Amino acid sequence: MFARRMDRVRQAMAAQQVDALLLSVGPDLPWLIGYEAMPLERLTMLVVPAQGQATLVIPGFEVPRVVERGDLFTIRGWGETEDPIAIVADLTGAAGTLAVGDHTWARFVVDLQHTKSDATRWVRSTGVTAALRAVKEPEEVERLQKAADGVDRVAAALHAGEIPLVGRTEAEVSAELSRRILAEGHVRVNFAIVASGPNAASPHHHASDRVIQRGEVVLCDFGGVTAEPHGEPGYCSDITRCVHTGPVPAEFQEAYDALQAAQAQAVAAAVVGTPAEAVDKVARDRLSQAGLAEYFIHRLGHGIGVEEHEDPYLVSGNGAPLEPGNAFSIEPGFYIPNRWGARLEDIVVATEQGPLALNKANHDLVVVDV
Numbered sequence: 236m237f238a239r240r241m242d243r244v245r246q247a248m249a250a251q252q253v254d255a256l257l258l259s260v261g262p263d264l265p266w267l268i269g270y271e272a273m274p275l276e277r278l279t280m281l282v283v284p285a286q287g288q289a290t291l292v293i294p295g296f297e298v299p300r301v302v303e304r305g306d307l308f309t310i311r312g313w314g315e316t317e318d319p320i321a322i323v324a325d326l327t328g329a330a331g332t333l334a335v336g337d338h339t340w341a342r343f344v345v346d347l348q349h350t351k352s353d354a355t356r357w358v359r360s361t362g363v364t365a366a367l368r369a370v371k372e373p374e375e376v377e378r379l380q381k382a383a384d385g386v387d388r389v390a391a392a393l394h395a396g397e398i399p400l401v402g403r404t405e406a407e408v409s410a411e412l413s414r415r416i417l418a419e420g421h422v423r424v425n426f427a428i429v430a431s432g433p434n435a436a437s438p439h440h441h442a443s444d445r446v447i448q449r450g451e452v453v454l455c456d457f458g459g460v461t462a463e464p465h466g467e468p469g470y471c472s473d474i475t476r477c478v479h480t481g482p483v484p485a486e487f488q489e490a491y492d493a494l495q496a497a498q499a500q501a502v503a504a505a506v507v508g509t510p511a512e513a514v515d516k517v518a519r520d521r522l523s524q525a526g527l528a529e530y531f532i533h534r535l536g537h538g539i540g541v542e543e544h545e546d547p548y549l550v551s552g553n554g555a556p557l558e559p560g561n562a563f564s565i566e567p568g569f570y571i572p573n574r575w576g577a578r579l580e581d582i583v584v585a586t587e588q589g590p591l592a593l594n595k596a597n598h599d600l601v602v603v604d605v
Contacts, residue, residue: 237307240267247363248285254330256283256363261338262542263364265468268308270301278319278343282326292322302466324350331355334363369538369546370560376584379562382461382472383582383593385419390476390596396603400447401480405429409442412457421459422469425543428456435576438533450481452575471543473564474594475580478603490569491577491600493525497567498579501535505583505590511553518567530569538563539582557585
């Protein structure tokens with residue numbers, strides 16, 4: 236798997252005339268070699284030259300954490316009195332065009348640019364890696380399915396009333412969702428949004444000390460990163476479901492029904508060859524018919540993989556057609572300030588056989604009076 240990815244990266248580098256690829260913190264590194272750099276003030280950087288062996292430059296005491304893959308890269312541990320910037324600069328040789336990881340800290344980029352004054356062009360690594368990461372390999376889809384299955388079980392527990400809501404704070408419910416995500420085979424929680432009543436009108440609400448009441452919507456958007464063996468990167472989950480703590484007002488049920496229809500229609504529209512923005516438009520048009528267009532204030536979806544948000548993005552202006560293997564969220568929502576809001580989200584993979592929805596948890600607005 237990693238050897239195949241390295242070959243594809245080198246082909247992309249050649250096509251874009253990139254002489255060396257420099258990857259530090261961020262998702263590109265674990266995707267390419269299975270190692271995730273710690274966000275330290277000490278530099279970790281993979282140097283991938285257009286020709287020849289790649290080298291992982293890493294603090295010496297971090298070397299034991301690396302799963303060695305001798306066919307892909309050598310390890311250059313550096314000591315506390317060495318200059319890692321000089322080591323990286325030396326490894327790039329006479330490279331004229333350098334592609335730097337998008338998440339690389341500015342302190343390292345600035346120092347590298349000063350040291351590598353002979354470089355003629357600096358570009359972002361996304362030009363090399365983003366399109367490759369956006370097309371998931373079969374084993375990646377399997378891992379995304381594993382991640383989706385885990386959060387589906389958490390959503391099922393929410394629907395079944397196994398997670399008490401009324402009388403608890405949003406923060407308490409968020410903490411329980413987080414514990415359950417970890418128990419379902421995730422190694423890390425990326426987020427566990429719990430937004431109740433009027434707070435559901437804030438798409439990225441931070442779970443607060445507000446006590447959940449009877450007779451209101453509770454929006455739960457949660458996901459994490461799976462634990463994988465052999466130093467391989469984990470894959471992300473992301474799901475949103477809404478429940479209602481008691482009888483549902485007719486106005487809210489009507490709006491939610493339109494949301495559910497918009498989400499289902501957008502999933503069905505996510506076929507290979509369809510422009511990403513066209514899928515967004517399907518959901519937006521359905522919500523517009525229900526008078527909710529002005530309250531759908533974000534893009535329809537984002538790609539997902541080793542990173543929770545990555546290419547492709549389903550948004551107006553992105554005319555790129557969906558490709559087999561693209562994995563993305565489909566998550567329309569409506570947010571009416573000071574009243575309420577709702578969102579419904581699945582992870583979907585575009586395949587030659589049609590859209591494959593990875594999340595199967597109930598899409599209805601379930602009444603949970605607990």
